[in-house]
Amino acid sequence: MCDTCGCEKKRTVDLERSLFSKNREIGEANRKFVEKYGTKLINLISAPGSGKTTLLEATIERLLPSYSIGVIEGDIETERDAERIRRKGAEAVQITTGGACHLDANLVHKALHRLFEKRDKYDLIFIENVGNLVCPASFYLGEHIRCVLVSVPEGSDKPAKYPTTFKEADIFAITKVDLLSFFDFSIEEARKEAKRINPQVSVIEISAKTGDGIEEWIKALGF
Ligand SMILES: Nc1nc2c(ncn2[C@@H]2O[C@H](COP(=O)(O)OP(=O)(O)OP(=O)(O)O)[C@@H](O)[C@H]2O)c(=O)[nH]1
Numbered sequence: 001m002c003d004t005c006g007c008e009k010k011r012t013v014d015l016e017r018s019l020f021s022k023n024r025e026i027g028e029a030n031r032k033f034v035e036k037y038g039t040k041l042i043n044l045i046s047a048p049g050s051g052k053t054t055l056l057e058a059t060i061e062r063l064l065p066s067y068s069i070g071v072i073e074g075d076i077e078t079e080r081d082a083e084r085i086r087r088k089g090a091e092a093v094q095i096t097t098g099g100a101c102h103l104d105a106n107l108v109h110k111a112l113h114r115l116f117e118k119r120d121k122y123d124l125i126f127i128e129n130v131g132n133l134v135c136p137a138s139f140y141l142g143e144h145i146r147c148v149l150v151s152v153p154e155g156s157d158k159p160a161k162y163p164t165t166f167k168e169a170d171i172f173a174i175t176k177v178d179l180l181s182f183f184d185f186s187i188e189e190a191r192k193e194a195k196r197i198n199p200q201v202s203v204i205e206i207s208a209k210t211g212d213g214i215e216e217w218i219k220a221l222g223f
């Protein structure tokens with residue numbers, strides 16, 4: 001309760017703080033859990049339709065059968081993305097949030113157990129977060145690599161307009177670069193703004209359709 005006016009604001013702030021710190025604790029546990037198995041955990045964040053699943057399909061094609069891959073799919077509804085991943089030969093578990101716009105560490109923890117029931121060794125586990133450029137960024141899931149994707153049709157102003165999402169990203173993937181000639185997307189603007197917000201971020205230009213940038217992406221993942 002706020003001392004000055006009696007509003008509920010302070011209580012809300014306290015609850016938020018405890019929600020985020022509990023989430024971080026479980027995120028750290030997720031990280032320790034996968035590290036026991038020598039697994040790298042990668043969190044993909046983007047608006048709906050930026051090309052997360054298509055990039056994963058191309059990544060699986062490139063890395064199987066040399067590496068074992070698992071995917072945790074987060075969506076509000078349907079098993080469709082998990083089915084796409086399974087068709088490419090990787091293991092996948094689907095989380096349907098039923099409305100929530102992001103995954104949290106606890107949901108991912110349960111999904112990790114489901115994945116390790118299927119196989120006892122993964123070199124990589126990808127988490128495809130729920131399509132949303134804002135909310136998933138506040139929830140650490142235990143990932144070693146956080147990748148934010150923006151596709152060419154979305155516009156090069158996105159880093160400047162959604163800076164908090166880029167602050168803790170390790171990789172900024174500009175996707176669908178095969179469409180550059182049809183849109184006024186400026187690679188230079190997107191790159192400059194992302195680097196201004198987060199000088200450490202690696203910027204990669206990718207087309208999962210043509211294969212451009214896929215090798216650089218694989219290298220950035222450490223493979
Ligand atoms: N031209 C082009 N289209 C692409 C590329 N990558 C994905 N797409 C298309 O973009 C659309 C959305 O791709 P998805 O991979 O399903 O996007 P997503 O981010 O997984 O979508 P949600 O899971 O719904 O958030 C599909 O029609 C893809 O074929 C690309 O590199 N180039």
Ligand SMILES: [Mg+2]
Nearest residue numbers: 052053081128
């Ligand atoms: Mg998808």
